[in-house]
Amino acid sequence: MTRAVALALGLGAAVLSGGAFAEGSPQRVVSLNVCTDQLAWLLAPDALVAVSTLAHDPATSAYAAEMADVPVTPGAAEAVVLGKPDLVLAGTYTTRATVTMLERLGYRVETFAPVSSLDEAVANMRRMGEVLGREERAARMIDAFESRRARLTRDAGSGPRTLLYHAQGRSSGAGSMADDLLRAAGMRNVATELDLPPGGRLPLEAAVLADPDLIVVGAPYEGFAWATEMVRHPALAATGALRDVRDGADWSCETPKLLDALERLVTLADEAGT
Structure with a gap:
């Protein structure tokens, strides 16, 4: 038996034992990307059971200190499965092998693309609220964000x-x-x-x-x-x-x-x- 087959069988058994198909708002969320780490923590800290290795690095994570007590996952499929998640969050360009394996096994995986504008950031906040079942909390975050954004925004081309x-x-x-x-x-x-x-x-x-x-x-x-x-x-x-x-x-x-x-x-x- 090859290692890949053995791994698939082992992970499949873990799926059947529970965690992959929970209904309603996710209760056990594993994040594999530093951006989804932070947004999930802001919207559903009680449901977040593991974050990426970058989540605790203040050079890459703006909420590293606040997330210090959240366990870290190395990102391999077998490690993710041990957390019995009912939702896995990932970036579109990170941990692709893990994401592919988890999707094949029936786990719910939601991927988020990197943002290149403030409008895209707001769209991802809204979508994350929907994915986590925390729409109202996301709406409050967006309202506060847009109000502050409006106060700070200056006329285009008016500065240095x-x-x-x-x-x-x-x-x-x-x-x-x-x-x-x-x-x-x-x-x-x-x-x-x-x-x-x-x-x-x-x-x-x-x-x-x-x-x-x-x-x-x-x-x-x-x-x-x-x-x-x-x-x-x-x-x-x-x-x-x-x-x-x-x-x-x-x-x-x-x-x-x-x-x-x-x-x-x-x-x-x-x-x-x-």
């Missing part, structure tokens, strides 16, 4: 030309969450002006020659890392435009923390006085 500059000289143009946040803050995204795709690379010389009003970089990694040295280069500091933005985990996932990131950008724009 801004370059977000990350490790390895990466930046994000149109079609990215970073671009949407910059536009909401009234800033003009230099990466979009230069037709950079999301996650595109911009050489140091090109970054300086673009002459942005602000160059926004994330918090440095602990210790030394070649990947982050470019954003600490003296040539960037010499422009007088360099600004640090902490809490980079706020930027990526569809949670209210996105608006904390937006508020920091608005503050930078106001301080620049452009």
